[in-house]
Amino acid sequence: xxxxxxxxxxxxxxxxxxxxxxxxxxxxxxxxxxxxxxxxxxxxxxxxxxxxxxxxxxxxxxxxxxxxxxxxxxxxxxxxxxxxxxxxxxxxxxxxxxxxxxxxxxxxxxxxxxxxxxxxxxxxxxxxxxxxxxxxxxxxxxxxxxxxxxxxxxxxxxxxxxxxxxxxxxxxxxxxxxxxxxxxxxxxxxxxxxxxxxxxxxxxxxxxxxxxxxxxxxxxxxxxxxx
Amino acid sequence: xxxxxxxxxxxxxxxxxxxxxxxxxxxxxxxxxxxxxxxxxxxxxxxxxxxxxxxxxxxxxxxxxxxxxxxxxxxxxxxxxxxxxxxxxxxxxxxxxxxxxxxxxxxxxxxxx
Numbered sequence: 001x002x003x004x005x006x007x008x009x010x011x012x013x014x015x016x017x018x019x020x021x022x023x024x025x026x027x028x029x030x031x032x033x034x035x036x037x038x039x040x041x042x043x044x045x046x047x048x049x050x051x052x053x054x055x056x057x058x059x060x061x062x063x064x065x066x067x068x069x070x071x072x073x074x075x076x077x078x079x080x081x082x083x084x085x086x087x088x089x090x091x092x093x094x095x096x097x098x099x100x101x102x103x104x105x106x107x108x109x110x111x112x113x114x115x116x117x118x119x120x121x122x123x124x125x126x127x128x129x130x131x132x133x134x135x136x137x138x139x140x141x142x143x144x145x146x147x148x149x150x151x152x153x154x155x156x157x158x159x160x161x162x163x164x165x166x167x168x169x170x171x172x173x174x175x176x177x178x179x180x181x182x183x184x185x186x187x188x189x190x191x192x193x194x195x196x197x198x199x200x201x202x203x204x205x206x207x208x209x210x211x212x213x214x215x216x217x218x219x220x221x222x223x224x225x226x227x
Numbered sequence: 228x229x230x231x232x233x234x235x236x237x238x239x240x241x242x243x244x245x246x247x248x249x250x251x252x253x254x255x256x257x258x259x260x261x262x263x264x265x266x267x268x269x270x271x272x273x274x275x276x277x278x279x280x281x282x283x284x285x286x287x288x289x290x291x292x293x294x295x296x297x298x299x300x301x302x303x304x305x306x307x308x309x310x311x312x313x314x315x316x317x318x319x320x321x322x323x324x325x326x327x328x329x330x331x332x333x334x335x336x337x338x339x340x
Contacts, residue, residue, distance in 0.1 A: 036300070041274070
């Protein structure tokens with residue numbers, strides 16, 4: 001009886017590992033495709049596990065080998081989502097909703113943080129803090145957006161989709177620039193043709209952000225894959 | 228070998244489906260069997276290629292009820308899939324012939340080198 005309880009427990013653990021793996025792969029997929037994919041992949045993995053067990057491997061080893069051979073969950077999920085979105089109108093936007101929203105969210109989080117810092121350290125009012133934050137945002141936003149782009153690139157996202165996502169943050173850098181920055185503060189910027197402003201401010205900062213995070217996370221990913 | 232396999236996975240899948248409808252696991256095993264275990268696919272990426280082939284209308288899929296257990300998704304070759312297979316096969320043969328003509332043919336078995 002204790003043996004049977006133990007093997008039941010073992011089976012539960014392996015099932016849990018498989019489920020976690022399937023969750024990770026299917027998470028990025030469109031909702032309608034998640035369940036069919038899970039069923040199909042689960043049947044495939046279980047057949048692989050049975051085959052490994054027939055070769056003499058223990059259940060735990062068989063599960064590990066099957067998962068390894070099936071492929072890295074994050075990358076597989078990402079590519080399956082890319083494939084699922086192909087052929088749809090606005091596919092790059094549909095498939096990258098999180099990538100589009102995150103830089104925007106980061107921009108406003110940055111604004112909030114700068115606001116808090118400036119309103120507490122100085123004697124200025126919150127309004128003054130907001131003004132300072134507004135001046136800072138055009139610089140912080142592209143760095144954050146670029147940083148996010150670099151992070152996603154290091155995780156296997158395509159460059160095209162990431163560029164679309166980051167370009168979508170451009171208005172968030174321009175609007176505060178136009179709203180908060182006074183002519184006296186940035187007169188030289190505003191005297192330039194309007195198209196030059198985003199190129200001067202936004203593009204180099206976004207590229208720097210992207211390069212830095214890509215390097216940081218690419219290294220970390222390589223180490224994980226090696227392990 | 229890895230890059231070559233990656234580029235030719237759609238051809239291999241179309242070729243094994245020519246023999247009849249198969250599910251994903253059986254496709255992978257059939258490719259292994261026919262290649263005498265030389266070609267071993269990343270099993271997950273097989274589904275990626277199947278999705279692409281389905282989107283391009285070279286294969287169709289349906290859920291087939293099983294006598295015991297849940298239904299399985301099986302893949303079928305379409306008429307345009309057959310034409311695509313012929314086209315890919317022709318391209319591969321032309322490519323392999325050209326490479327053969329360039330190589331001096333002195334290494335019959337790479338494992339001996």
